[in-house]
Amino acid sequence: RFRDVAAGWTGPAVLADGHEVSLYANVQDATGAEAAAAGPAGGIGLFRTELAFLDRPTEPSVDEQAEMYARVLGAFPNAKVVTRTLDAGSDKPLAFAGMTEEDNPALGVRGIRVDLIDRGLLDRQLDALAEAGRRTGGAHSSPWVMAPMISTVDEARDFADRCRTRGLTPGIMVEVPAVAVAVDRFLPYVDFLSIGTNDLTQYVMAADRMSSGLAALTDPWQPAVLRLIRSVARAAATVPGGRSVPVGVCGEAAADPQLACVLLGLGVSSLSVATAALPFVGAALGEVTLARCRELAALALDCDTAREARAAVMAAGA
Numbered sequence: 001r002f003r004d005v006a007a008g009w010t011g012p013a014v015l016a017d018g019h020e021v022s023l024y025a026n027v028q029d030a031t032g033a034e035a036a037a038a039g040p041a042g043g044i045g046l047f048r049t050e051l052a053f054l055d056r057p058t059e060p061s062v063d064e065q066a067e068m069y070a071r072v073l074g075a076f077p078n079a080k081v082v083t084r085t086l087d088a089g090s091d092k093p094l095a096f097a098g099m100t101e102e103d104n105p106a107l108g109v110r111g112i113r114v115d116l117i118d119r120g121l122l123d124r125q126l127d128a129l130a131e132a133g134r135r136t137g138g139a140h141s142s143p144w145v146m147a148p149m150i151s152t153v154d155e156a157r158d159f160a161d162r163c164r165t166r167g168l169t170p171g172i173m174v175e176v177p178a179v180a181v182a183v184d185r186f187l188p189y190v191d192f193l194s195i196g197t198n199d200l201t202q203y204v205m206a207a208d209r210m211s212s213g214l215a216a217l218t219d220p221w222q223p224a225v226l227r228l229i230r231s232v233a234r235a236a237a238t239v240p241g242g243r244s245v246p247v248g249v250c251g252e253a254a255a256d257p258q259l260a261c262v263l264l265g266l267g268v269s270s271l272s273v274a275t276a277a278l279p280f281v282g283a284a285l286g287e288v289t290l291a292r293c294r295e296l297a298a299l300a301l302d303c304d305t306a307r308e309a310r311a312a313v314m315a316a317g318a
């Protein structure tokens with residue numbers, strides 16, 4: 001029955017109590033963005049720019065980057081598009097990022113750490129995104145952009161400065177436990193947070209996300225992961241000065257319909273998933289109220305293991 005409901009789901013994402021949810025697509029290039037725009041996506045929550053250039057031996061020029069980013073922005077002229085700066089390294093080697101072989105690439109130079117090799121790479125990408133915003137004719141006057149693998153306040157502050165001088169709206173990924181644990185120290189500098197549950201789970205559980213043998217550990221239902229998400233959402237909801245910072249989830253966790261309900265209950269306000277998963281998540285959200293999501297989150301948080309948390313939420317009929 002649920003498959004039938006999902007098949008007929010065309011968006012937008014609204015809970016059973018009328019509460020609107022921002023449900024976005026994860027994309028990796030302009031074609032993907034255009035395909036998402038033809039469906040029920042409410043925008044783009046994660047544009048993985050590194051995947052667009054994975055096959056490139058040399059760095060694309062600023063103009064060429066701007067052209068691609070403008071197409072992605074242009075696919076959603078009236079909705080949010082969050083571009084992520086190059087997350088090169090580890091499982092996504094980029095030929096032109098100047099990285100060397102490392103014993104432990106997941107703990108090495110990846111994401112924002114590419115700055116340690118070449119700050120120009122990020123500067124040129126931000127220039128291109130600002131130019132792309134100008135090319136949308138005002139539709140995206142201050143494009144949203146986030147940095148992957150942030151782990152210190154210095155990195156976040158520096159990234160935000162480089163974005164703001166170009167008129168971009170800066171955010172950071174929360175995927176390194178150091179950020180989740182001390183998130184209140186990062187909040188003054190950024191306009192939004194996006195929790196990357198794939199890496200956050202990998203680093204919290206000390207379990208390689210690429211290892212199928214460790215799947216039980218790299219499970220975002222792990223109690224420690226759920227608790228961290230709750231504390232990040234709570235901190236972001238009440239930033240000193242009366243501000244609140246929106247928190248999204250763009251990892252695979254958001255594509256699990258039951259876990260999507262739990263994430264909303266934990267205080268997350270937007271979810272971004274693969275385009276193919278949108279109908280399943282959207283249909284599941286339509287069956288629950290926000291109060292119910294909070295009950296489900298409480299049930300999950302009251303468990304000792306990922307397996308028990310999932311079973312408790314399923315048994316509750318989510």
Ligand code: PEP
Binds near residue numbers: 197250252
């Ligand atoms: C994540 O880590 O959850 C994430 C969304 O980023 P990626 O999967 O590209 O590392």
Ligand code: MG
Binds near residue numbers: 148196199
């Ligand atoms: Mg990640």
